[in-house]
Amino acid sequence: MGGDTEHFDVVQVGFGPVGQVSAAALGRLGHRVGVFERFGGLYALPRAGHVDHEVMRGFQSIGAVEKMLDDAFRCSKYSWRNQHAQTLLDIDWSxxxxxxxxxxxxxxxxxxxxxxxxxxxxxxxxxxxxGWSAVGVEQGDDWVEVELAQGVLEETGYRLTGERRRVRGRYLVGADGANSVVRSLSGIAMVDRGFNEQWLVTDFRQKMPLHFEFDNGQICDPTRPMCLFQLGQTHRRFEFMVMPGDDVAEITSPDRVWSLVSRWLTPEQAELIRATVYTFRSASAEQWRSGRSLLIGDAAHLMPPFLGQGMSSGVRDAIELAWKLDLVLNGKASDRLLDTHMIERRPHVDAITDQAVALGKVSCTIDPVAAAARDQAFFSGNVPPPPPFPILEAGVLDDGSGPANAAVRGRLGPQGIIRTDAGEGLADDVIGSGWQLISRRDIVSSAQPRTRDILKELDVRLLNMGEGAGRVSDVNGTYTAYLDDAQALAVLVRPDFYVYGAVEADEPLDRLVDGLAAKLMLREPAVQA
Structure with missing residues (x-):
């Protein structure tokens, strides 16, 4: 592309919540990140309405969780009812x-x-x-260059000003949403996964505290499926399926919206702040990497919102990719480590998407006979419970075959309250996030020098419940109970909170760490004795 070019470690296109987490995580690791977002500021209206405990730990890791808690609302369950207010399914959030x-x-x-x-x-x-949109991508052996065009959003649409600039990075992260330009410019196709339904989404700002008998859940009414739920402590959302024969302009008009929500709300109680029709889709990018371009969030995958996991899955992508990019950018690991981004994340996302689609089909049944059969299947116990939340099945995971590994590998690791000389609190706040070795006793001092060198190279935090190096006090017993349940001497947790593997009760630490060095493709001298 030529000309004057700005240089970064990572160029990122997109600054929605997934892009924000990605930029913050890479920045906290010390990398120069250039973020380019087509809109002139933060998007002022809600899309996602739910996060889970894993994502909260991700927000904690970048220093955002305390402010977020000012308005977040802890919900105890999300229910699925039919049109007669009979419960079909409760999802426990308590x-x-x-x-x-x-x-x-x-x-x-x-x-x-x-x-x-x-x-x-x-x-x-x-x-x-x-105010900058990507319009071109060019890659070299050790760089990727992005051409950007300045634009402004006006009433008539997005207008380019004619100003251009070029930026270069060692890697490009596409966090630019469902219509990802990075994905398109990288020649990556999006594969439809079969779900496609239009729903009216309406959002309200409360003028007073509101409480309904049924606050959060789906109403699976075949005449018009809908859902309602709180958006934090001060806003509410109502969604209605767009039915055959509906006119989009008419159904999004304020008068029509107020008639749809009149059972719950009046203009005296809340302000309508948005009414729009979304197409709920399921799709996945064929590849999540093309050379030095990598995709995260909706740029890589789309799922319908019935499980509330779309944004959360994107945050998982961002946290996972950040620690791998960190190792590669610092010269500690081979570039081939980044191939595990899709290997790990796509099966996890696909499993969540399948669950969301299955729940969507429950809600989107509009044939009365089929809806009655659906209800009877739930009431008679012929509908199996939802499958467990997926775990990581491949990628940077230990190959050990012992019972402790089988119990914890690829699953989320714990975070409890600890006490050290530095203070007391959640472990990530006290000792820092990143790699964590949780052990019953000091197993590092007796490890081989090579093992200790690798732990030092990766800046592994020690949470040792016994005497010696890394000693912490397990204030609420979280870690002791966890190790007891797993029958493990120790577990090694990755920076994205997933367990790499376990040390069995009768083995040294060295086997686990040797395997980790190989999985990470660590470069010399990190693996030297």
Missing amino acids: YDGISGWASDYLIYQPYVEDALNQAVRRQPSVAVHH
Whole structure:
């Protein structure tokens, strides 16, 4: 492309919540990140309305969780009822998650984005540029260059100003949503996965506290399926399936919206802030990597919202890719490590998407006879319970075959309250996030020098429940109970909170760490004795 070019470690296109997490995570790791977003500022209206405990730990890791909690609402369950108010299915959200947070929260996305944006702005190595769209991508052996065009959003649409610029990075991250330009410019196709339904989405700002007998869930009424739920503590959402014969302009008009929600709301109680029709889709990119371009979030995958996991899956992508990029950018690991991005994340996302589609089909049944049969199947116990939440099945995971490994590998690791000389609190706040070795006793001091060198190279945090190096006090017993349940001497948790593997009760630490060095494709001298 030629000409004057700005240089970054990572160029990122897109600055929605997934892009914000990505930029903050890379910035906290010390990398120069150039972020380019086509809109002139943060998007002021909500899309996602739910996060879970894993995502909360991700927000915690970038310093955004406290501000987010100002408006987040902890919800105890999400229910599925038929048109007669009979319960078909309850999804339990009442428990405390393994990640150190409540299992699930309902959120108002603009407030979350404000918190994430503040976390990004605290990183001096991250530069955010609004009003720039990617229009070209060129790759070399060790660089990727992006051509950008300046634009402004006007009433008539998005208008390009004619100004252009070029930026170059070692890698390009596409966090630019469902209509990803990075994906298109990288020649990656999006594969439809079969779900495609239009729904009217309406959002309201409460003028007073509101409480309904049925606050959060789906009403599977074949005459018009719908759902309602809280968006944090101050907003609410009502969604209605667009039925055959509906006129989009008519159904999104304020008068029509108020008639649809009149059973619950009046203009005296709430302000209508948005009414639009969305197409709920399921799709996945054929590849999540093309050379030095990588995709995260909706740029890589789309799922219908019936499980509330779309944005959360994107946040998982961002946290996972950040720690791998960090190792590669710092010269510690081979570039081939980035191939595990799709190997790990796509099966996980596909499994969640399949669950969301299955729930969507329950809700989107509009034939009365089929709906009655559906209800009877639930009432008679002929509908199996939802499958367990997926785990990681491949990628940077230990190959050990012992019972402890089988119990924990690829699953989320724990976060509890600990006490050290530095203070007391959630472990990530006290000792820092990143690689964590959780053990019953000091197993590092007796390890081989090579093992200790690798742990040092990866800056592994130690949570040792016994005497010696890395000793912590397990204040609420979280870690002791976890190791007891797994029958493990120790577990090694990755920076994205998933367990790499376990040390069995009768083995040294060295086998686990040797395998990790190979899986990460660590470069010399990290693997030297």
